[in-house]
Amino acid sequence: MLKCKNTNKDTIEWYKKYYEVKGDNRNSLLRNPEVLFQTLACDASIIKGLFCVNSKTMIKGIFRGAIIPPIGRIISKRFSCLYFLLQYLFPFLVGQVTYVLQKK
Numbered sequence: 279m280l281k282c283k284n285t286n287k288d289t290i291e292w293y294k295k296y297y298e299v300k301g302d303n304r305n306s307l308l309r310n311p312e313v314l315f316q317t318l319a320c321d322a323s324i325i326k327g328l329f330c331v332n333s334k335t336m337i338k339g340i341f342r343g344a345i346i347p348p349i350g351r352i353i354s355k356r357f358s359c360l361y362f363l364l365q366y367l368f369p370f371l372v373g374q375v376t377y378v379l380q381k382k
Contacts, residue, residue: 325377335379342366343374
């Protein structure tokens with residue numbers, strides 16, 4: 279696995295300030311609506327950081343998998359024609375995302 283040198287010091291300082299501002303409710307989806315968007319952004323930034331995207335590799339494609347089972351089953355049985363549309367419109371319902379990378 280390729281790893282890049284990252285600035286952990288900057289990250290740690292940013293999180294200290296963030297935790298001071300947000301307090302105990304920082305990870306609650308009900309009390310902090312930013313949590314969902316932070317999670318989605320964090321996933322992409324982790325992939326970019328771990329695999330040196332832009333310097334050693336490039337993203338060839340991002341593919342969404344199936345919708346999480348309890349919701350996916352209901353949608354596929356009752357609204358099968360809307361399954362892929364809902365998968366596209368509501369990315370937080372997707373259970374797995376595949377990133378296809380290519381070395382430069």
